[in-house]
Amino acid sequence: MVVGMLMMLLVVACGDNNNGGNELNNNGANDVETNEDNGAEEEVEIDEEAAGDAEFTIRAGIGLNSEHPQYKGLEKFKELVEEETDGAIYVETYHSGQLGDDRSMMEALQLGSQEVTVPSTAPIANFINEFSIFDFPFLFPNSEVADEVLDGEVGQKFLDMLDDQNLKGLAYWENGFRDLTNSEQEVASVEDFEGLTIRTMENDLHLDAFRAMGANPTPMAFTELFTALQQGTVDGQENPFATIYLEGFYEVQDYVSDTHHIYSPFVFMMSKPFYDSLPEDYQTVVDEAALEAGEYQRELNREANDQYLENLIEEGMTFTEITDEAREEMREAIEPVLEEYAQQIDQDLVDEVYQAIEDAE
Ligand code: TK8
Numbered sequence: 001m002v003v004g005m006l007m008m009l010l011v012v013a014c015g016d017n018n019n020g021g022n023e024l025n026n027n028g029a030n031d032v033e034t035n036e037d038n039g040a041e042e043e044v045e046i047d048e049e050a051a052g053d054a055e056f057t058i059r060a061g062i063g064l065n066s067e068h069p070q071y072k073g074l075e076k077f078k079e080l081v082e083e084e085t086d087g088a089i090y091v092e093t094y095h096s097g098q099l100g101d102d103r104s105m106m107e108a109l110q111l112g113s114q115e116v117t118v119p120s121t122a123p124i125a126n127f128i129n130e131f132s133i134f135d136f137p138f139l140f141p142n143s144e145v146a147d148e149v150l151d152g153e154v155g156q157k158f159l160d161m162l163d164d165q166n167l168k169g170l171a172y173w174e175n176g177f178r179d180l181t182n183s184e185q186e187v188a189s190v191e192d193f194e195g196l197t198i199r200t201m202e203n204d205l206h207l208d209a210f211r212a213m214g215a216n217p218t219p220m221a222f223t224e225l226f227t228a229l230q231q232g233t234v235d236g237q238e239n240p241f242a243t244i245y246l247e248g249f250y251e252v253q254d255y256v257s258d259t260h261h262i263y264s265p266f267v268f269m270m271s272k273p274f275y276d277s278l279p280e281d282y283q284t285v286v287d288e289a290a291l292e293a294g295e296y297q298r299e300l301n302r303e304a305n306d307q308y309l310e311n312l313i314e315e316g317m318t319f320t321e322i323t324d325e326a327r328e329e330m331r332e333a334i335e336p337v338l339e340e341y342a343q344q345i346d347q348d349l350v351d352e353v354y355q356a357i358e359d360a361e
Contacts, residue, residue, distance in 0.1 A: 042066070044094060050082070054090035056278065058270075058286075060116035061099030061108075063222045067246045069304075070118060070266065071095045073173055073297025077116075077268075080289035085282055091116075101221035103202060109271040110166040118266045120175050122203035127165045130345055131158060132205045133353050137334050138327075140263035141361065143174065143302060148360040150265055154353055159267070168275040170290035174298040175264035176305060181244055181253040182236025183229070186318060188257070189326040190214065190333050199225055199234040208337045209261075213330060229253060240264070241308035242301060250315040257320045258309070261330060268294060 078091035108114035121134040140146040150172040159169030200206035210217035
């Protein structure tokens with residue numbers, strides 16, 4: 001038994017599963033194909049003994065790498081769930097797109113070949129149009145207001161929409177305020193966006209918002225982004241400082257501006273068939289673990305974000321501060337796009353979100 005417990009095999013994930021009553025969801029829990037394309041061929045530690053004793057296995061995959069607070073949050077979720085169920089649920093954690101990009105991992109949850117992922121809200125809009133509201137530029141004024149709205153009634157209303165997509169939304173984590181980087185020039189105002197080829201997430205609102213500012217946006221999965229920047233396929237991208245630094249974008253980008261143009265939430269979600277197959281007490285465990293791990297992840301994300309900007313400057317990036325006036329120019333350029341999307345999506349729902357933000361301020 002002791003020897004077995006110490007048998008922490010370093011394997012590329014493969015092997016048989018052992019889940020009772022979850023064949024559909026957990027066939028070959030350990031033999032998931034990892035995504036070799038993006039170089040994320042890091043070996044995955046599978047505790048064969050613990051996996052063997054578990055009633056249920058959760059395959060949890062994300063797109064960012066193992067240094068990012070998103071992965072630290074996933075490890076906290078693993079720790080809480082395995083502790084609270086005394087090992088009856090075993091959690092395998094994958095990062096760096098090893099199981100695919102945000103969209104393909106959400107599809108895997110719908111199909112039951114993966115149990116947890118934590119995408120940004122933007123790609124969710126491809127499944128549920130209303131989620132685009134969370135990607136309205138300049139929607140949330142700060143993270144405190146974002147927490148209050150997302151963790152309240154309005155946030156829950158959006159999580160409940162996931163049910164019809166065979167997905168179970170359990171909590172909001174934090175991606176953060178998105179900032180622009182590029183390899184061409186300093187960007188200090190809307191004029192400077194002119195002609196820049198910017199990678200955006202796969203979300204029509206992002207595309208239209210960047211077009212309205214004069215840029216030439218192109219949608220792309222996060223797993224392809226570093227290579228696209230390295231090869232010059234795109235001039236720039238936009239992500240929070242933590243991602244820009246921890247994913248090494250400073251190696252392939254020269255300029256960074258604190259545009260802070262969108263507060264991007266993550267959504268911790270589970271395959272609904274898998275969630276429904278859990279006994280009620282285990283459902284409560286994963287509910288509470290997703291929320292507690294989310295609090296922990298948000299804190300980590302915020303603690304170091306200012307430090308990450310300093311790190312980027314130390315790594316040689318040219319930082320351009322965006323003035324309030326310049327940010328207002330961006331907002332004005334994008335306004336017509338938001339008015340159109342509000343009509344397209346559901347004006348009453350958009351108004352409800354803005355009201356909740358006003359109440360939280
Ligand atoms: C990682 C993505 C990333 C997002 C993006 O899977 O695609 O730029 O900001 O965090 O979800």
